[in-house]
Amino acid sequence: MGERPGLSKGELEVARLLWELKSATVRQVHEAFPPERDIDFATVQTYLRRLESKGYLKGRMEGRTRIYSPRVQPRTVIRDTIDDLVERLFGGEALPLMRHLIEDRGISPDDLAQLRAMIDRLEEDRHE
Amino acid sequence: MGERPGLSKGELEVARLLWELKSATVRQVHEAFPPERDIDFATVQTYLRRLESKGYLKGRMEGRTRIYSPRVQPRTVIRDTIDDLVERLFGGEALPLMRHLIEDRGISPDDLAQLRAMIDRLEEDRHE
DNA sequence: AACTATGGCGTACAATTGTCTGTCTGGCAA
DNA sequence: TTGCCAGACAGACAATTGTACGCCATAGTT
16 A cells, blocks of 8 residues: 555654544653653654654644644554564464463453453354 | 563564574575565574674584574563563553454454463463 | 685675754743 | 743764675585
């Protein structure tokens, strides 16, 4: 599709915050960072600028403040990112990744229940 | 622990192949790449050298050929990589990642069954 | 002996990434 | 007014990453 440049780790981080805020100024994104992630205002600004020039966000001026908002669906970016990771780290197979998530990284009982619900729902759909 | 530098995408790719081969020369790793991933022999060599200097691999000379083998468990690297990804892309929650894997990226019936088996096994363990 | 393939090693180098320093402008509080 | 703050915009810059060239040595071939 759009064949966009691909995002770095830092850019991803900022993109996620922006999706969460739906639409925001540089300052709002900067404040959305957890306090321990000590990142400079200008750095966030640079990331947003780059995200815009790569086509992931669009920015419009509101008075003299720039408001950024998403231009591509999170889902798209997530898919591409995960696909790439699965490819490089597991040779393209997703199951080992799930195994890791479930077995090696602890999963809470609550999440486990939700996970089970997810697959139940999916299997139901598959049988009509 | 060891506070190792962290791996780039390309390095991860090479590291994975090496884990798969257990132990290998530059050439063997190079040949392990799928044909469509057109990568230069020297590039692979550089990656291996860097992986060694970062402490992920160890290399020993066998005659005049260098044999690389893992120095850290795949699991460790995988954990760190996934943790980082989950942090940046999902704000630290793993469940959305699973949801993505199951719902947005298709999962085969076969994988689904295996996934279910994993969950069953885990739940059984939890109840002693 | 000359040639070729294999492999080590050092080095190069452009692009990308992560981080910031400046500089300018328009409002708002003192 | 007189500054100070918010924020835009431009550009700097070192580190990392991806990719590769070239030189040298040795072992096997002709």
